[in-house]
Amino acid sequence: MKETISPERKIVLPGDLVSTNPRNAGSGTYIENGKVYAKIFGLLDEKSNRVIPLKGKYIPEVGNLIIGIIEDVQSNGWVVDINSPYEAFLPVSEYPKAITGKQPKEIMDTGDVIAAKVVNIDPMMRVYLSMKDRSARILHRGRLIEILHTRVPRVIGRKGSMVSLLKKELGVKIIVGQNGRIWVDGPETMINFATDCIQIIEKEAHTDGLTERITSHIKKLKRGV
Amino acid sequence: MEENQKFIVNGKRIDGRKIDELRPIKIEAGVLKRSDGSCYLEMGNNKIIAAVYGPRALHPRHLQDPNKAVIRYRYNMAPFSVEERKRPGPDRRSVEISKVSREAFEPVVIKELFPRSSIDIFIEVLQADAGTRVAGLNAASVALADAGVPMKGMVTAVAVGKVDDHIVLDLFKDEDNYGQADIPIAMFIRDGKIEGITLLQMDGQITKDELKEAIKLAKKGCLEIYRLQKEALFKRCRGEDFVE
Numbered sequence: 286m287k288e289t290i291s292p293e294r295k296i297v298l299p300g301d302l303v304s305t306n307p308r309n310a311g312s313g314t315y316i317e318n319g320k321v322y323a324k325i326f327g328l329l330d331e332k333s334n335r336v337i338p339l340k341g342k343y344i345p346e347v348g349n350l351i352i353g354i355i356e357d358v359q360s361n362g363w364v365v366d367i368n369s370p371y372e373a374f375l376p377v378s379e380y381p382k383a384i385t386g387k388q389p390k391e392i393m394d395t396g397d398v399i400a401a402k403v404v405n406i407d408p409m410m411r412v413y414l415s416m417k418d419r420s421a422r423i424l425h426r427g428r429l430i431e432i433l434h435t436r437v438p439r440v441i442g443r444k445g446s447m448v449s450l451l452k453k454e455l456g457v458k459i460i461v462g463q464n465g466r467i468w469v470d471g472p473e474t475m476i477n478f479a480t481d482c483i484q485i486i487e488k489e490a491h492t493d494g495l496t497e498r499i500t501s502h503i504k505k506l507k508r509g510v
Numbered sequence: 511m512e513e514n515q516k517f518i519v520n521g522k523r524i525d526g527r528k529i530d531e532l533r534p535i536k537i538e539a540g541v542l543k544r545s546d547g548s549c550y551l552e553m554g555n556n557k558i559i560a561a562v563y564g565p566r567a568l569h570p571r572h573l574q575d576p577n578k579a580v581i582r583y584r585y586n587m588a589p590f591s592v593e594e595r596k597r598p599g600p601d602r603r604s605v606e607i608s609k610v611s612r613e614a615f616e617p618v619v620i621k622e623l624f625p626r627s628s629i630d631i632f633i634e635v636l637q638a639d640a641g642t643r644v645a646g647l648n649a650a651s652v653a654l655a656d657a658g659v660p661m662k663g664m665v666t667a668v669a670v671g672k673v674d675d676h677i678v679l680d681l682f683k684d685e686d687n688y689g690q691a692d693i694p695i696a697m698f699i700r701d702g703k704i705e706g707i708t709l710l711q712m713d714g715q716i717t718k719d720e721l722k723e724a725i726k727l728a729k730k731g732c733l734e735i736y737r738l739q740k741e742a743l744f745k746r747c748r749g750e751d752f753v754e
Contacts, residue, residue, distance in 0.1 A: 296743070315662065327658070435658075
């Protein structure tokens with residue numbers, strides 16, 4: 286897959302010098318001998334001294350909202366695939382309702398899709414989830430779209446502008462997981478439009494004027510109805 | 511190649527290169543769709559394809575390291591990569607190359623970020639013409655960067671050797687087979703500067719002073735290859751079509 290990137294952004298390779306002041310080291314960098322170097326191949330954000338990744342696996346962080354797929358059911362909880370090198374565990378106690386008298390399997394079974402929060406990660410990278418959160422839920426209908434997790438900030442947009450644009454213009458429900466999974470629900474045609482838009486955002490993630498282009502693309506799609 | 515043939519005539523080598531000149535190199539990043547990162551590399555008549563997967567869950571579980579990622583490196587030669595058909599599968603030579611190549615990446619890849627996982631690097635030699643391990647390292651380095659694997663810098667490698675009592679850069683087949691020494695060297699490059707040597711092997715005999723000279727020559731070659739690796743990665747994200 287080839288990408289287009291606005292030429293103003295500087296591309297850095299692992300090891301490229303980002304800053305000589307270790308105090309303002311952003312993400313995607315490491316410090317050695319008082320100097321800040323890039324640790325990944327990506328785009329340099331010179332304001333915050335961080336490197337924006339182009340590719341790479343999703344590594345969970347505490348507080349992330351993710352969309353997971355139940356992989357296995359145990360007596361004390363669920364093993365969840367979160368589109369990462371690490372699987373996550375959702376204990377029965379972190380399910381919002383008491384499930385007395387029921388087996389975990391009767392609540393959620395293998396293959397079910399959920400939105401959940403990452404609440405804890407231990408040094409061995411065992412990831413724990415919780416559904417005791419406003420945004421957490423079981424996702425029954427709708428469509429699941431998978432994109433590169435590095436593109437998620439663009440799908441959300443500045444202060445959620447892109448998602449709210451899609452929601453408002455298309456009248457669909459959208460949940461964006463930090464792990465690169467996006468859930469869309471609504472009328473069939475609108476889901477198709479949303480999928481189309483999200484794929485454009487993924488492809489043209491690092492270009493300028495993306496919001497305007499999406500706005501006009503939605504108009505074009507609607508006229509075609 | 512005939513016996514007693516001169517390797518260097520009027521400062522030129524058999525293939526027309528100067529003693530400190532690299533073979534033509536072509537690098538393209540992101541050639542495989544299914545892998546996390548990939549690279550196709552030509553170095554003279556060497557043709558190499560590299561694929562990187564990971565970090566990903568490591569199975570079997572007993573191979574996992576609770577504190578850091580495990581790097582697995584597989585160097586493999588296609589049966590048709592050499593004149594006489596090579597028996598497929600790992601042999602003594604390719605197992606050794608896989609091991610030393612993996613060790614060339616151990617200090618560069620930041621493994622501590624991914625406990626219990628593995629980073630898998632696959633090198634397939636499609637056509638061999640001396641210096642396949644260094645070509646493989648160059649391709650692997652680009653593929654790792656393409657996959658977004660965190661690294662302290664880049665690894666760049668080149669072979670130097672001794673033919674006709676001259677130290678030469680980037681040996682090709684005949685120089686490797688009939689020359690006096692062959693020394694593959696891999697360097698750790700950070701911010702365009704050489705920070706260390708991560709692989710050095712030697713086959714043949716040279717003096718201490720000659721080795722010093724050889725390393726100096728290798729540094730020059732590595733910096734040139736580093737520039738090409740950088741170019742290939744830039745090209746990948748600028749979306750320009752690869753120019754033949």
